Amino acid sequence: MLDKIVAHKRRQLASTVTDLAPTTADLPQMPPVRSLKEGLIRAPGVAVIAEIKRRSPSKGDLRLDLSAAELADRYTRAGASAISVLTDDEFFAGSVADLRKAKQHTNLPVLRKDFILAESQVYESRQIGADAILLIVAILSVEELHKLHGLARRIGLEVLIEVHSADEVEQALTVDPEIIGINNRDLTTFTVDLKTTEALRELIPPEIACISESGISTRADIRRLAAWHIDGALVGEAIVTSPDPGEKIRELIGGIDDQN
Numbered sequence: 001m002l003d004k005i006v007a008h009k010r011r012q013l014a015s016t017v018t019d020l021a022p023t024t025a026d027l028p029q030m031p032p033v034r035s036l037k038e039g040l041i042r043a044p045g046v047a048v049i050a051e052i053k054r055r056s057p058s059k060g061d062l063r064l065d066l067s068a069a070e071l072a073d074r075y076t077r078a079g080a081s082a083i084s085v086l087t088d089d090e091f092f093a094g095s096v097a098d099l100r101k102a103k104q105h106t107n108l109p110v111l112r113k114d115f116i117l118a119e120s121q122v123y124e125s126r127q128i129g130a131d132a133i134l135l136i137v138a139i140l141s142v143e144e145l146h147k148l149h150g151l152a153r154r155i156g157l158e159v160l161i162e163v164h165s166a167d168e169v170e171q172a173l174t175v176d177p178e179i180i181g182i183n184n185r186d187l188t189t190f191t192v193d194l195k196t197t198e199a200l201r202e203l204i205p206p207e208i209a210c211i212s213e214s215g216i217s218t219r220a221d222i223r224r225l226a227a228w229h230i231d232g233a234l235v236g237e238a239i240v241t242s243p244d245p246g247e248k249i250r251e252l253i254g255g256i257d258d259q260n
Contacts, residue, residue, distance in 0.1 A: 001057055002187045005091055006139050009115045012090075016120075027155055033131040034109040036158045037178050037209045039081045040231045046222050047081035048252050049111065049211065050245070051236030052102055054086070054093035058190040063240045064093060071245060072102035078246035079253050084111040084234055096128050103129040111160060115139060122151050132158035132179075137168040138187055149175045160211065164196065169203045180204055181234065185214035194221060201228050222252050 040047045052071050054064050068085065075083055085102050086094035094114075103110050112130035116122065117139065125133045135148055145161075152159045161172045162181045172180055184196045192215035204210050209231045216222070217238035225233055235252065242248035 001190060002138065005057070005088075005115060006117070008090055009088075009117055013118050013120065027126065030126065030156075033156050033158060034107070036082050036109040036111060036132040036160065039109045040179070040209050040211070043081045043232070045253075046225050046230055047232040048079070048222075048249055049082040049084050049232055049234040050075040050078075050080040050239050050249055051084040051113070051234060052086065052094075052098055053084075053236040053240050055091070056237060057091045058185075059237060061093075062237060066240060068098035068101040069105045071240070072105040072108075074246040075239075075249060076106040076108055078249035080108060080249050081232065082109040082111060084113045084236070086236075087112055087114045096124070099130060100128055109158075116148060117144070119148065119151055122148055122157065123155070125152075126155050126157055130157065132160055134160050134162055134181070136162045136187075137171050138162075138164060142171055142174065145171065146175055149177070162213065163200065166200065166203060169200055173204075177208055179209045179211065181211040181213050183213045184216075194224065197225065197230060198228050201230065216252075219251060219254060 052068050053062060054066055055061050072083055083102055083106055085099040086092040087096050087099055088094050099112055109131040111132045112125045113134045116133055116135055133152055135145060149159050160179045160181045161177045162183050163169045163172050164183045182197045182200045184194050185192045194215050197212040201210060211232040211234055212225050212230045213234040216233045216235050222233060239245045239248050
């Protein structure tokens with residue numbers, strides 16, 4: 001599945017003509033980004049990054065009729081520390097429009113979650129209002145990781161570098177990252193195991209903000225992450241499929257108090 005997604009994304013990028021010059025020229029006039037890392041640090045316990053996600057390759061349609069603007073507002077009022085927006089259209093039914101709408105309806109940092117493989121996507125992310133982007137070690141060479149991470153930082157974006165194994169943590173650390181996300185979902189089999197976070201957290205220096213991704217749905221999960229010294233939890237499916245997404249976020253945040 002991962003190979004299929006990446007192959008499609010590369011074909012999509014190859015067929016898109018992008019002129020980076022206007023984007024680059026506009027950068028000095030763009031507002032400063034909202035810091036994802038600061039949002040994580042300010043949270044009283046495990047910060048919740050609430051995701052706007054219509055579809056999943058492993059679970060199918062989740063909430064195709066969602067309003068990104070409405071959810072961004074509800075997530076903000078419920079106490080989320082940041083918002084993640086899926087912008088891939090083919091496999092997640094997301095869009096750049098979803099990110100723009102979310103950004104307009106929140107004062108929180110907004111993470112663009114996509115399969116970023118090219119510099120044009122990094123420039124585009126800044127242009128559409130993302131505060132941070134996701135770079136997935138599993139789909140990038142070391143050279144690509146350094147190039148895309150360096151470009152993002154130069155134009156003001158923060159970067160969440162996603163890992164799933166000890167080898168990928170080692171690669172991530174070569175770019176001197178500020179934020180690392182541990183994906184509990186194996187991107188080749190799509191199986192999920194929260195213990196992946198426990199195993200990899202000890203390999204990441206404490207000064208680097210650490211996020212756990214996938215498979216987080218309950219207050220008990222949040223308490224486990226707190227015990228492993230995780231700074232944030234990225235939660236998508238459990239929130240968007242809830243009858244009351246705002247209440248689900250409050251439930252997750254309430255789990256922090258249970259372990260104090």
